[in-house]
Amino acid sequence: MSVLIVGSTALDSIKTPKAENPRLLGGSASHAAVAASFFSPVNLVGIVGHDFPRRYLQLYSRHGIDLAGLQVVQGKTFHWSGEYEANMNNRRTLLTELGVFEHFTPTLPEAYKHAPFVLLANIAPGLQLHVLKQMRRPRFVAADTMDLWLNVALPDLLRLIKRLDAFVLNDSEAHQLTEEDNLPGALHKIHRMGPRYVIIKKGSHGSVLSGPRGLFLCPAYPLRRVVDPTGAGDSFAGAMMGYLAAANGPVERHIRRAIIYGTVVASFCCEGFGLKCTDRLTRQRIENRVAELEALTRF
Amino acid sequence: MSVLIVGSTALDSIKTPKAENPRLLGGSASHAAVAASFFSPVNLVGIVGHDFPRRYLQLYSRHGIDLAGLQVVQGKTFHWSGEYEANMNNRRTLLTELGVFEHFTPTLPEAYKHAPFVLLANIAPGLQLHVLKQMRRPRFVAADTMDLWLNVALPDLLRLIKRLDAFVLNDSEAHQLTEEDNLPGALHKIHRMGPRYVIIKKGSHGSVLSGPRGLFLCPAYPLRRVVDPTGAGDSFAGAMMGYLAAANGPVERHIRRAIIYGTVVASFCCEGFGLKCTDRLTRQRIENRVAELEALTRF
Numbered sequence: 001m002s003v004l005i006v007g008s009t010a011l012d013s014i015k016t017p018k019a020e021n022p023r024l025l026g027g028s029a030s031h032a033a034v035a036a037s038f039f040s041p042v043n044l045v046g047i048v049g050h051d052f053p054r055r056y057l058q059l060y061s062r063h064g065i066d067l068a069g070l071q072v073v074q075g076k077t078f079h080w081s082g083e084y085e086a087n088m089n090n091r092r093t094l095l096t097e098l099g100v101f102e103h104f105t106p107t108l109p110e111a112y113k114h115a116p117f118v119l120l121a122n123i124a125p126g127l128q129l130h131v132l133k134q135m136r137r138p139r140f141v142a143a144d145t146m147d148l149w150l151n152v153a154l155p156d157l158l159r160l161i162k163r164l165d166a167f168v169l170n171d172s173e174a175h176q177l178t179e180e181d182n183l184p185g186a187l188h189k190i191h192r193m194g195p196r197y198v199i200i201k202k203g204s205h206g207s208v209l210s211g212p213r214g215l216f217l218c219p220a221y222p223l224r225r226v227v228d229p230t231g232a233g234d235s236f237a238g239a240m241m242g243y244l245a246a247a248n249g250p251v252e253r254h255i256r257r258a259i260i261y262g263t264v265v266a267s268f269c270c271e272g273f274g275l276k277c278t279d280r281l282t283r284q285r286i287e288n289r290v291a292e293l294e295a296l297t298r299f
Numbered sequence: 300m301s302v303l304i305v306g307s308t309a310l311d312s313i314k315t316p317k318a319e320n321p322r323l324l325g326g327s328a329s330h331a332a333v334a335a336s337f338f339s340p341v342n343l344v345g346i347v348g349h350d351f352p353r354r355y356l357q358l359y360s361r362h363g364i365d366l367a368g369l370q371v372v373q374g375k376t377f378h379w380s381g382e383y384e385a386n387m388n389n390r391r392t393l394l395t396e397l398g399v400f401e402h403f404t405p406t407l408p409e410a411y412k413h414a415p416f417v418l419l420a421n422i423a424p425g426l427q428l429h430v431l432k433q434m435r436r437p438r439f440v441a442a443d444t445m446d447l448w449l450n451v452a453l454p455d456l457l458r459l460i461k462r463l464d465a466f467v468l469n470d471s472e473a474h475q476l477t478e479e480d481n482l483p484g485a486l487h488k489i490h491r492m493g494p495r496y497v498i499i500k501k502g503s504h505g506s507v508l509s510g511p512r513g514l515f516l517c518p519a520y521p522l523r524r525v526v527d528p529t530g531a532g533d534s535f536a537g538a539m540m541g542y543l544a545a546a547n548g549p550v551e552r553h554i555r556r557a558i559i560y561g562t563v564v565a566s567f568c569c570e571g572f573g574l575k576c577t578d579r580l581t582r583q584r585i586e587n588r589v590a591e592l593e594a595l596t597r598f
Contacts, residue, residue, distance in 0.1 A: 153344040181386040183503070184523045203480070205504040208521070217518040217595050222507070224483045256598040296516050297596055299555040 002041040002066075003245040004138075005033045005238065006106050006131045007121025009046035012274055013081035014228055015094070021228075024274030025056040026080065028121035028144065031231035032238030034278050035265045036119070037063035038286060039242030041138040043112050045069035045131070047104045054127065059279060068109045069255035075100040088226045089203065108134045117245040121234055122146050125156040132163055140168035140244065140251055142197075144237045150176050158193065165251075166197035168237050175201050183208060183224045184215070197255065199240075201233055209259055216256045221293055228273045231267040235278060239265035301340040301365075302544040303437075304332045304537065305405050305430045306420025308345035308369065309575060312380035312394075313527055315387070320527075323573030325379065326357040327420035327443065330530035331537030333577050334564045335418070336362035338541030342411050344368035344430070346403045348376040350534050358578060367408045374399040387525045388502065407433045416544040420533055421445050424455040431462055435473050439543065441465035441496075441548055443536045457492065463519060464550075465496035467536050482507060483514070496554065498539075500532055508558055515555045520566035520592055527572045531565040534577060538564035563588045 012026030029046045036042045042067055043066045052072065075233055076099035084091050089201050113136050120143035128143055134142070143164050149175060161167055167190060171183070180186040183200065187210040190198045197211045202220075208224040209216040240255075240262035245253040264286055271277045311325030328345045336340045342365045351371065359366055375398035383390050405426055412435050419442035421425040427442055434440075442463050448456050449472060460466055466489060470482070479485040482499065486509040489497045496510045501519075507514040539554075539561035546553040563585055570576045 019351065161571055182523065182525070184521050202504065205501065206516075206518075215521055215595050217505075217521070218598075219505070219516040219518065222483050222514055222516070224481065227480070294598075296514050299516065299517075299559050299593075 001116050001245045003036050003117040003119060003241045004043045004108075004112050004115035005029050005036060005119045005121055005241070006045040006128070007032060007234070008078060008101065008121050009044075009048050009052075010078040010080055010101075011052075011231060013079070013095075014230055014273060015081075016088070016228060017084070017086045019273070021273045023053075023079070024276075025059060026079065026231060026274055028123065028231075028234040030060075030086040030275065031120045031234035031269065031278070032119055032241070033060065033065050034063050034275055035235040035238030035262075035269070036242030036245070037065055037285050038265070038281060039239065039261070040117075040245040042066065042242070043115060044068055045106050045108060045112065047071040047073060047100050049073060049075040049100045052077045059275070062277055063279075069106075069112055071104075071107075073100050082230070084228070088229055106131050116140065117241055118142070119237055119241040120144070120160075120235065125149050125153050129156060129160050129163075132160070137204065140165045140202040142168060142237065142241055144168045144233065145173065147173055147176065161190070162194035164195040166199060167235045168199045168201065169235075170201045170203070170233065189213075190253075199259065201236060203229075207236070207259060207263065209255065211255065212252060216259065218256075218259050218263055219293070219297055221263060221289060222296070223267055223270055226270045229270045229279075230274065232269045235269040236262040236266040238262075260290055260293060261286065264293060300415050300544045301342055302335050302416040302418060302540050303342045303344065303407075303411050303414035303420045304328050304335060304420055304540070305427070306331060306418075306422050306533070307377060307400065308343075308347050308351075309377040309379055310351075310399075311529060312378070313383040313529055313572060314380075314393070315527060316383070318572070320572045322352075322378075323575075324358060325530060326377065326420065327533040328467045329359075329574065330494040330533035330568065330577070331363050331418055331420045331540070331573055332364050333360065334534040334561075334568070335541030335544070336364055336535030337564070337580060337582050338560070339416075339544040341365065341541070342368055342414060344405050344407060344411065346370040346372060346377075346399050348372060348374040348399045351376045358574070362578075366407075370403075370406075372399050379475075380420055381529070383527070387528055393564040397452055402422065405430050406487075414441065416540055417441070418536055418540040419443070420536065422450050424452050424459045428455060428459050428462075431459070439464045441467060441536065441540055442446055443467045443532065444472065446472055446475065459487070461493035463494040465498060466494040467498045467500065467532075469500045469502070469532065486514075498558065502528075502537060506535070506558060506562065508554065510554065511551060515558065517555075517558050517562055518592070518596055520563060520588060521595070522569055525569045528569045529573065530577075531568045534568040535561040537561075559589055559592060560585065563592060
């Protein structure tokens, strides 16, 4: 089955202590879509300007991503610029030029409205809600978010969370949202807001899934060298949803492995700037690392 | 087989936002010895003053801990007092009264010198070295440490590390020791200092073992409520060594499970002040939580 992915499509200029990379393909939907494409067909909804490089459109197409929902309009593509500190954990935004994104209204092509699996990658929760309203009885809806929306659009975000099957967020966001330091406590409170599944990402400390059958503790893949973590969370959610869309049978049966695949694709994402490493992935390399992760956790 | 445990035996006064508990049984060797006692016979080496409550000696004995190596001398028992912040991660020392500990020289009873498994729980690395010099060909020696010794006794610590089979430390100590932010990088550097096994504790994020067969990623047991984390790391190391001493065959075959048992006993330790919860444990309750941890990580 196919997965519908809605989010930001952007140009990212990323600075680390070791290198500077201008105008890479970025955005939550770009990372999520390419990550999902290794598992299932992807329909992408986003917006770019006329300055969007043709080679990035070709990259999407090379991964079989359907672009009927990608609006190409007059104006400049959303441009984000950020800088990482040496430990690769602290990031600071240098520049945000919204461009055509400022007036983005995600409108779904008719065929997309019946998608069974929907990933609302990180954008304003008002836009995520707008997408949900256009959907016809999707089977499984997941959404990601970021701290910005907790600060400036909390009412919309709470309305969204109520309608989700799965909510993906990172640990600091979970603490901010629930005012709970304790992870099981935070999970408990988020479930009460609506979603059956809550997935908390902890960066290099892995992730935790909470669902009807309790918790699943998922480690991160140990990386010797992190080149650029931008998009790792989006890749995680994208690969997870791609895997779920491709699997037969109930979500409950597959979601733990889906999170493992998300973890693995996210680890590759961190090994190159922007989408460089993810773009070159093969299903076989993903499978090899999944097997490695299994061996690293067996006792 | 029995395990020899050397370290501090103390009285701990512990303050948290919710409670204040004066003069609990504490110290690295106390926590480690009780944790190890659920798996194998324990020989304890430490020092206490004449003010040391008889009920604490009875507690050791109830767990079958041999006290031939516990010096009871004129003076006051080592007293530590600390305060935790609401998140239970940040701790500040309010008071350290060394008492009889100031002139402690760990002298092994003759029978202890042949112990096959030795845990040098956290004390000054000079004392840990002094114990090692008295040993006759131990089969497996592990040591724990703390940030203080990195700051004030680094040369001794480096001499000690060189002679260990396993070195146990926490992630911030590993970063301080190696100047590596990256965990696999830090592990690599610590192996080059000597030990075949390096175990990095990450608190609520679990632990990582690095050994001849690569890494083992061990999650923490998710606790809904942390009452007092004092001694969790000591319990971890103690239970791990107790499990290894009880197991037949090569260490390599058992060390992953040993770390799981260490994780589980440490989780119980956090659920009560001082040794309160650990004291009341049974092997069956430990086994139940090990099975639970297995279910939480299976995919």
